[in-house]
Amino acid sequence: MIFMSRKNKFAKLILGILTVTILFTLSSVSVEAAKFNADAFSRSKNPRASQLVFFNGADGGNHFNAFNYGRDKMHSTSSNININRTTDRHSANIIASSSNAQDTWFGLIRYVGNSDSNIMLHRTNTTNAGFTTANYRKTAMHEFGHALGLDHQDSPTVSVMRSGKLTYSDYSTLDKSNLTWRYGR
């Protein structure tokens, strides 16, 4: 009986040590956390969300349609985000285009000062990667997210603001939560 009791205590001790070791190991694994609210935004960007003017100068077809889609999705996330379309490139503060740059990206934003931006989809890199309509839309929404000040989110966070060829048809719950935190509903 005494022998059994000692055996149980020893087993419990081993179990305890194993539990602590597993918990310590798990806590040491580097899993990037999702960014919320202020942490999700670039501190240096201050877009005039209520009076944005968008010129779509991208190639007809996938690029043009994806940027219009991205504009519509972003426009509808908050009543305080107004992205009006224009056909006058020079009056726009978000300008979309298609790029031939000798680089390896799918989408790109070039901030102009702290409120305006050029957003781009790459012609050959996207087609070579076999982009679907959902991939184009995700990339266009990603660039609009940057235009409204959002930073990248890390994998495996569910967010349009993650990098790479991903399939999204709308901003994620996290993206919308962050946008409404900043701009209101």
Place this chain on the structure above:
Amino acid sequence: MKKLLILTLLILSGCTSNESLKGRDISEGLPNDLEVHQDFESHADYAIPTNLGQLEDEVSDIVYVKMIENKEIGGWVEDDYNTTVTQVEVLDVFKGNTAVGQNLLISESYYLYEGKLETVEGYVPMESNEEYLLFLVDSDTESDLKLIQSMGFGKYHFDKQATEQPIQSFSTLGEVKEYGLTHGESADLYNTIHEQILNKYNK
């Protein structure tokens, strides 16, 4: 005709965007006191490698090179940009069909605008006579040009790691050149791959 038009645009963009380099010899690289443009900032959406193995699998060439000179400094033209074209000499080949001693033209993700440095996604320009391990893919449109895979994640100087400081926190190229990459979000990942590279390629 199209090539002539592109060449003309390149020359024109060079004339307008490289004002601060007038009269200066760039064959030995850009000057350390070249200003980092504080009014423009570019971020890219691209395939970021999760580890060294993935990076190795995605490229056609893995080469250890010495930077020779910049052949063309890029610029911003209308709603697009030209990258900088840099000549390197191949010192060692780990993957691909290039030969030791061969010269390659590499597209680098930076250009000058208003005479100041703009880089894409925190890329740090290569320096003359410095040596780098490059992960390359072919250009789709220029047969003699190679592109660096995954932006700055495809270029490694054995002695330089990434910093989390954004490039706009630096005033001059001389300050930026202390690092392998300036990347606020993924500096740790770059440095992890950098360590794997040192273990595998820095023999």
